[in-house]
Amino acid sequence: MQGLMQDKPLLISSLIEHAATFHPEQEIVSRSIEGPIHRTNYRRIAHRAKQVANVLNELGVEFGDRVGTLAWNTWRHMELYFGVSGSGAVLHTVNPRLFPEQVEYILNHAEDKVLFFDISFASLVEKLVPKLKSIEHFVALTDRAHMPEVDIPGLLCYEDLVEGASVEYDWPEFDERTASSLCYTSGTTGNPKGVLYSHRSTVLHSLMAMAPDAFNVSVRSTLLLVVPMFHANAWGMPYVAAMVGAKMVLPGEHLDGEHLYPLMRDERVTFSQAVPTVWLMFFQYLDAHPELDLDKELCIDTIGIGGSAPPRAMVRRLETQLGAQVIQGWGMTETSPLGVVNRPLPKHDDLDRDGLDELKVKQGRGIWGVHIKIVNDEGEPQPWDGVHSGHLYIRGPWIASGYFRAEGGGVLDDEGYFPTGDIATLDPDGYLQLVDRAKDVIKSGGEWISSMDLENAAFSHPGVAEAAVIAIPHEKWQERPLMVVVKRAGAQVDEDEIMAHLAERVVKWWLPDDIVFVDELPHTATGKLLKTKLREQFAGYRPRREAVRS
Amino acid sequence: MQGLMQDKPLLISSLIEHAATFHPEQEIVSRSIEGPIHRTNYRRIAHRAKQVANVLNELGVEFGDRVGTLAWNTWRHMELYFGVSGSGAVLHTVNPRLFPEQVEYILNHAEDKVLFFDISFASLVEKLVPKLKSIEHFVALTDRAHMPEVDIPGLLCYEDLVEGASVEYDWPEFDERTASSLCYTSGTTGNPKGVLYSHRSTVLHSLMAMAPDAFNVSVRSTLLLVVPMFHANAWGMPYVAAMVGAKMVLPGEHLDGEHLYPLMRDERVTFSQAVPTVWLMFFQYLDAHPELDLDKELCIDTIGIGGSAPPRAMVRRLETQLGAQVIQGWGMTETSPLGVVNRPLPKHDDLDRDGLDELKVKQGRGIWGVHIKIVNDEGEPQPWDGVHSGHLYIRGPWIASGYFRAEGGGVLDDEGYFPTGDIATLDPDGYLQLVDRAKDVIKSGGEWISSMDLENAAFSHPGVAEAAVIAIPHEKWQERPLMVVVKRAGAQVDEDEIMAHLAERVVKWWLPDDIVFVDELPHTATGKLLKTKLREQFAGYRPRREAVRS
């Protein structure tokens, strides 16, 4: 027997419609690519999203067609978020920091029909044009006065199109399982893979992301959205913000402290989410400006971190110096991205600073909607004791069931779980802690050495700017760790000193067989260590000493 | 094109499973019907819900069968909430305070197969047994030692059944639109009508109810659930609590201050929801116990009120004396029940006490998922100006599309909106304010007089315990208001005094043609004025003076 409830599909258009109805005047403030600060509100965004829908129609975009964006976080990208998906087309947010060949691969793989791009990417697009197979229209996200001088045939101007389009548009109603947006993974191994979200998954994810035990977003929040809108839907925040009518601050192109700090101060930001790298840059700015009176100038109360593991010292500094609560989250492009969120439980209220740091470097606990399990190589579930680690699997209504165009084949296990490729422990309270990525863990004598733990241990040495650990083959132990280190500018530090530092922090047989110093490490477009590249670089490398293990 | 996201149905079983996995030790504290305080936790509730599912199976309950409850808020009722719906049967919560004929009507109308009842209703059930047509098994919600001595053939004992059942049970997976529970309206006109919720509507409603801008429920909340679990699913709170793992305090049978206060104090309650009548009783208790040190003893920070309009003085007293934030909500059995919620916006932060009172007597603003409109008698949308009133219509995924067994026929309008039967204004910020029920409003000379406003105006007189206003026919003006008043115990107040009091608060032509004093007013089972009864009582009544209107 079916219930007798109204059968309203969960659609992304409902989010912006809600914001326009109940929060029309709420501000969206952006640092524009052209330079000046730009202010709009939900009423106008909703308006222009409808104009975008009419533009797409005129450009021949049909239901299900992919529409690409190469763009920073601005109000125009917000308009595309709602205009493209709301009309039934698929918003494909492309990461412009990828290598040009990857951008090319992705645009062709997705078969985008139209590409909207920020003027900062005009010459990138110009170079790609001859290689792009499906794109029929290129649109520069600017007004007539700022149109880039590039050789892109039939290049269109966003403001001309939008302002010229009718605002009359009724959001269509369709199956909530319809594809809404497409985002490719960061590409730490080979080519990125496309994750195809649905309206349903997006709305459900938004409902959970705004919950008090997740990111606790309300009409009282002012969100500085540093996570790029091309990175896993900016962790879902554009949708969440519209759902609650929160004020948004969109930083555009520049994500360094110099640019973020004034926005945070002037717009009275209460909440900001970013990857650890961004917070490191923010610290550099604070270090260079000891005169700033943070207590007086800032009112940020919540900082979200994810994408990679924040070092313990970062959590502590953010909480003590900024007086904000750090909420770590773990997720993947494939998980929309919310998987687990780290909020202390009431029983943690009495923890001292060390205890809090200990707790907060864990990735977090499961939220409703997400089922997780950790299993060993044989697929057997591991206990939640904080000790046993296993391959992390995840299931739920906003978790991918596969990749776009079946790239990678059927990926779910026979219980319907998605294999994350991460290795983790779960403690008795359900806090998940990442050990490593399965492909990065060093398998030494049948046991695991976490490259992540070794990197964190090295990083806690003041002379270390960055460290990466990869496996090198070993006759007796199969694999042994090799550490590659970038020294902090001006720091005097040698192998022995780092080795001694590590020896105090990890068991003896984990110590790397060698430590090599380099000037820089290879990274992915989202700022993650690109270990595939590093492995190529050090293929055949022979350590200068015997494995401590022996 | 469909998204590539996992197709997990939204099911009620996922709520209790989440709580059992991530909050196994969180407490559910109940005042048992047998007397003592009872403590359990989510792990055990989840366990026993599975045992309930096995019991239902043994009793021959099949997918979609209705299972009735006549029960107060206790842990056993929680077990039934999850055990019955989780297994695919329909939980039918019956209001035991209805007139026995209504209880009989409802049980037969729903064709319940099994009835679980609290021992306090044993003799009610005993009397009904001969008239009940579909019930095959009666189960007393108690243990062997407390089985009531009644003549109910084959009466079963809940604890015997549950403890004897296997805990092995896998929650079945099925279409999320499957009916999950059934609840009848309060019956202010004729027989109550059945509202049939689905798993989908229940889960979506829970996600929204827990949001920061709605009831803001988290693992840090301790919920004293005074709204009965037979009244619109206790405003959805049993589901929300499980979704976040909140501690619950279930007060059982006695809802007066004498019983609620110690629970609030001893269990460190932070949040409680109840209809205005309950808070009136609570005040009586506080008045009788001036020695209580509320600041020291209580930590309640949020009070939810709905079901009928809280008088302004009540809001003020709760906020000033208890230091809690009052969150009014408007809803109906037909709306799951969350329709609008009253939280101040950031721009209200500077309001003084009078301004706050003014704001907080409004019913609230729309939340995501709910679309509302007000239309005049001709169906034309009315402006959101806080002045124009209209019939309130509502649409959304947790709003009824019709009644059980098509009672009342097709009810939605041609845009798919549900007619609430309420008349309201909407102000420019989207705050809804009820004017009256359409059937209670007095239509005088083509204009409306709000019986609700008149009642509130009378209620603000210290000598008035309760007041009801109904229409009486008038030759010239079609209808004129008649006010019926119950004096406060010991109060000396007469018609002239009340009339003078009213004259300061409403326009002259609204003044009732007569004020009649009575000893008590008729109420529905949920404590609402039963105006149908009052109209019968005063049929043919002739007012003692001329309509002021003339």
Ligand SMILES: Nc1ncnc2c1ncn2[C@@H]1O[C@H](COP(=O)(O)OP(=O)(O)OP(=O)(O)O)[C@@H](O)[C@H]1O
């Ligand atoms: N809080 C966190 N701490 C540590 N690692 C994290 C955290 N959050 C995410 N990660 C890592 O990031 C991964 C998800 O990143 P993303 O989806 O952006 O692409 P990627 O996995 O880096 O790229 P690709 O899948 O193409 O190799 C996770 O699998 C995990 O390894």
Ligand SMILES: Nc1ncnc2c1ncn2[C@@H]1O[C@H](COP(=O)(O)OP(=O)(O)OP(=O)(O)O)[C@@H](O)[C@H]1O
């Ligand atoms: N906050 C509130 N302020 C004023 N009235 C309210 C409020 N919340 C709910 N109501 C009233 O309660 C009604 C919903 O009540 P409920 O579903 O319990 O049954 P009922 O309408 O009283 O009974 P029936 O539909 O059988 O006549 C609303 O239509 C509205 O008139």
Ligand SMILES: [Mg+2]
């Ligand atoms: Mg990945």
Ligand SMILES: [Mg+2]
């Ligand atoms: Mg009603």
